[in-house]
Amino acid sequence: MKILVVGANGQIGKHLVKLIQENENLEAKAMIRKEEQASYFKDLGAEVAIVDLEDEIEEIAKAAEGVDAIVFTAGSGPKTGKDKTLMIDLDGAVKTIEAAKKANVKRYVMVSSFDTSREAIQSAPEAFAPYVVAKHYADDWLRNTNLDYTIVHPGGLTNDPGKNQVQLAEKVERGQVPREDVARVIVAALENDSTIGKAFQVVEGNTSVEDAIKSV
Amino acid sequence: MKILVVGANGQIGKHLVKLIQENENLEAKAMIRKEEQASYFKDLGAEVAIVDLEDEIEEIAKAAEGVDAIVFTAGSGPKTGKDKTLMIDLDGAVKTIEAAKKANVKRYVMVSSFDTSREAIQSAPEAFAPYVVAKHYADDWLRNTNLDYTIVHPGGLTNDPGKNQVQLAEKVERGQVPREDVARVIVAALENDSTIGKAFQVVEGNTSVEDAIKSV
Numbered sequence: 001m002k003i004l005v006v007g008a009n010g011q012i013g014k015h016l017v018k019l020i021q022e023n024e025n026l027e028a029k030a031m032i033r034k035e036e037q038a039s040y041f042k043d044l045g046a047e048v049a050i051v052d053l054e055d056e057i058e059e060i061a062k063a064a065e066g067v068d069a070i071v072f073t074a075g076s077g078p079k080t081g082k083d084k085t086l087m088i089d090l091d092g093a094v095k096t097i098e099a100a101k102k103a104n105v106k107r108y109v110m111v112s113s114f115d116t117s118r119e120a121i122q123s124a125p126e127a128f129a130p131y132v133v134a135k136h137y138a139d140d141w142l143r144n145t146n147l148d149y150t151i152v153h154p155g156g157l158t159n160d161p162g163k164n165q166v167q168l169a170e171k172v173e174r175g176q177v178p179r180e181d182v183a184r185v186i187v188a189a190l191e192n193d194s195t196i197g198k199a200f201q202v203v204e205g206n207t208s209v210e211d212a213i214k215s216v
Numbered sequence: 217m218k219i220l221v222v223g224a225n226g227q228i229g230k231h232l233v234k235l236i237q238e239n240e241n242l243e244a245k246a247m248i249r250k251e252e253q254a255s256y257f258k259d260l261g262a263e264v265a266i267v268d269l270e271d272e273i274e275e276i277a278k279a280a281e282g283v284d285a286i287v288f289t290a291g292s293g294p295k296t297g298k299d300k301t302l303m304i305d306l307d308g309a310v311k312t313i314e315a316a317k318k319a320n321v322k323r324y325v326m327v328s329s330f331d332t333s334r335e336a337i338q339s340a341p342e343a344f345a346p347y348v349v350a351k352h353y354a355d356d357w358l359r360n361t362n363l364d365y366t367i368v369h370p371g372g373l374t375n376d377p378g379k380n381q382v383q384l385a386e387k388v389e390r391g392q393v394p395r396e397d398v399a400r401v402i403v404a405a406l407e408n409d410s411t412i413g414k415a416f417q418v419v420e421g422n423t424s425v426e427d428a429i430k431s432v
Binding site: 056057081082083085086087090091118121122126127129130133134136137 | 272273297298299301302303306307334337338342343345346349350352353
C-alpha cells in the first residue's frame with residue numbers, strides 16, 4: 001500500500017514517513033515543497049514529490065497518481081499568518097481531496113484539529129478561531145465526498161517520545177498527545193478499514209494504538 | 217417584502233437600505249454591529265437589529281425571523297486582516313445561510329466577489345487570493361442549499377454616483393461598477409424571481425438595471 005503524505009516535512013509528517021517505511025506492508029511518497037527537504041525522506045527510502053499546496057489541483061493529482069491513500073498532515077499551524085490558514089489549512093486541504101478524486105485514490109486520512117465543530121468555533125479564543133474555521137470547512141468538504149475517509153482529531157501536540165498509549169473515541173476529554181503517537185494512529189487507521197467513514201479524537205491514555213483503533 | 221440586510225453599515229449596504237426604503241413594495245431591516253450605527257437607518261424608517269457576525273447562528277436567526285429575504289453584503293474587504301476574512305467573509309456568510317434555514321427564510325441574495333472560481337483563486341495576486349478563497353467557499357455553501365439564492369458578482373467597486381447603466385451576465389469583461397448600481401441590481405433581483413438559482417457578474421454598461429435583470 002503506497003501512501004502520499006501531504007505535509008511530509010511537518011513534525012507529524014516526518015514521524016509518519018518513518019513509521020510507514022518501517023512497516024513492511026506500506027511505502028511512503030513524501031509530498032514536500034522544496035528539493036532541499038528531500039534528503040530526510042530519500043534516506044528513509046521513500047519516494048518524493050515536489051509540489052506546493054498553492055499549486056493547481058492537477059499538480060497535486062499528478063503526485064497522487066498510483067498511490068492507494070492520501071494522508072493530509074500539512075498545516076500552516078495556528079501561529080502562521082491567517083492568509084496561509086486560508087490557503088493551506090482550508091484550500092490546500094480541499095485541493096488534495098479533489099486531487100484524490102481526479103487520481104482515483106479512494107482512501108484519505110485527514111489530520112484535523114481537536115474539535116472543529118460549530119460549538120468549537122464559537123467558543124475558541126479569538127486568535128485561534130480562524131484556524132478552527134478553516135479546519136471545520138476542510139473536514140466538512142471531505143465528509144461530503146464519496147472518499148473512504150478517516151478524520152483524526154488530535155489533542156494538544158507535544159514533541160514527547162511516543163508511548164503507544166492513547167485514548168481514542170468520537171469524544172474524549174481534551175488533553176495532550178505526542179506527535180509520534182498521532183503518526184502511529186494514522187498508520188493503524190490506514191491498516192484498519194473499520195476506521196473508514198469515522199472521525200475520532202485522540203489524546204494520551206492507557207490503550208495501545210492498535211487496540212484503540214480496533215475499538216473505533 | 218421585508219429584507220434583512222446583513223452588512224447594512226457597509227458602503228453597498230447603506231445604498232441598499234435607502235433604495236429599499238424608497239421602494240413601496242419593500243422594507244428593510246438593517247443588521248448592524250453597534251447601536252451607534254443605528255441612526256442612519258432609523259432616519260430612513262428602517263428597522264434595526266444589532267447582531268455581530270461572530271455571534272452564534274441562533275442570534276442571526278432571531279434577527280431573520282419574519283423577514284422574506286436576506287441580503288449578505290457584509291465584507292471584511294480584501295484589506296482587513298485575514299483572520300476577519302475567515303470569520304466574516306466565509307464563516308459569517310455561512311452562518312447567515314444557516315440562519316436563513318432556521319428562520320425559514322427562503323430567499324437569499326449573496327454579494328460575492330467578481331470571480332470566485334477555482335481558476336480565479338489560482339490566478340489571484342497573493343495578497344488577494346485568501347479573500348477569493350473565502351468567497352469561493354461561501355458561494356459554494358449557498359449553492360448546496362435549497363434556498364432561493366441569487367449570487368451577484370460585482371466588478372471593481374467605485375463610489376461614483378450610480379448611472380443605472382450596467383452590463384450583466386454569467387460572464388462579462390472585468391470592469392468597474394458604482395456601489396450604488398450594485399445596490400440597484402440587488403433590489404431588482406429581489407423583485408424578479410427569474411434570478412433565483414442564478415449567479416451573474418455585473419459591471420457598468422449600457423443597459424438599465426431593470427432590463428439587464430430581466431435578461432438574466
